[in-house]
Amino acid sequence: MSRVKIAPSLLAADFGNLQRDVQMVNKSEADWHHIDVMDGLFVPNISYGMPVVKAIKKFATKPLDVHLMIVDPDRYIKTFAALGAFSLTVHYEACIHLHRTLQAIKEEGMLAGVALNPATNINVLEDTIRDIDIVMLMSVNPGFGGQTFIENTYNKLRDLKALIQHKRANALIEVDGGVTSLNAKALVDAGADVLVAGSFIFSSEHPLQTIKELKEIAG
Numbered sequence: 412m413s414r415v416k417i418a419p420s421l422l423a424a425d426f427g428n429l430q431r432d433v434q435m436v437n438k439s440e441a442d443w444h445h446i447d448v449m450d451g452l453f454v455p456n457i458s459y460g461m462p463v464v465k466a467i468k469k470f471a472t473k474p475l476d477v478h479l480m481i482v483d484p485d486r487y488i489k490t491f492a493a494l495g496a497f498s499l500t501v502h503y504e505a506c507i508h509l510h511r512t513l514q515a516i517k518e519e520g521m522l523a524g525v526a527l528n529p530a531t532n533i534n535v536l537e538d539t540i541r542d543i544d545i546v547m548l549m550s551v552n553p554g555f556g557g558q559t560f561i562e563n564t565y566n567k568l569r570d571l572k573a574l575i576q577h578k579r580a581n582a583l584i585e586v587d588g589g590v591t592s593l594n595a596k597a598l599v600d601a602g603a604d605v606l607v608a609g610s611f612i613f614s615s616e617h618p619l620q621t622i623k624e625l626k627e628i629a630g
């Protein structure tokens with residue numbers, strides 16, 4: 412049984428055929444549906460909001476891994492819980508009272524995730540790491556799919572892994588942005604537990620096969 416999880420990002424799906432693409436992920440060896448919500452303020456792009464997440468939930472058979480790229484995410488914690496999110500990841504850079512936000516997410520029965528932008532050092536999580544279920548390292552600047560992977564992510568992965576071990580924490584490490592079959596193995600070797608992949612999967616000719624390959628490479 413494979414240890415590393417694969418989370419296809421539906422940002423790269425064909426929105427005109429969303430049901431088809433969600434069902435492709437259902438049928439695949441992927442573990443989670445990754446859902447990117449952007450507000451045009453925290454990031455310079457707007458993706459989709461609640462009605463689309465509701466439509467995804469209607470067809471999805473795997474857990475919804477929701478990534479909020481929005482300012483003041485506390486406003487919508489209950490909303491995404493009601494929509495059926497399995498995990499809710501907020502950005503460190505968007506939270507004034509991160510500890511309170513994490514407790515609020517967990518109180519709603521979801522896994523609590525924190526995403527770090529490429530420019531944010533992992534040390535900012537020293538005092539909250541034991542309260543976090545998932546740390547999402549952004550390996551591109553958030554806002555768009557299809558960007559080039561930032562190589563410094565490997566250093567951050569190793570530092571984060573060491574922090575988690577040092578603090579005897581249990582957080583999963585998720586890597587988001589620019590993941591392909593070329594870097595998947597190295598990311599896992601450096602400590603990744605969950606790999607998000609959007610364009611690499613959905614722009615491939617045989618997405619089911621691509622997911623299978625990623626899963627095998629990741630191990």
Ligand code: DX5
Nearest residue numbers: 420553554556557589609610
């Ligand atoms: C970027 C999003 C990512 C994105 C990844 O802001 O958070 O989840 O969909 O897309 P790729 O895999 O194409 O870089």
Ligand code: ZN
Nearest residue numbers: 447478587607
């Ligand atoms: Zn994402």
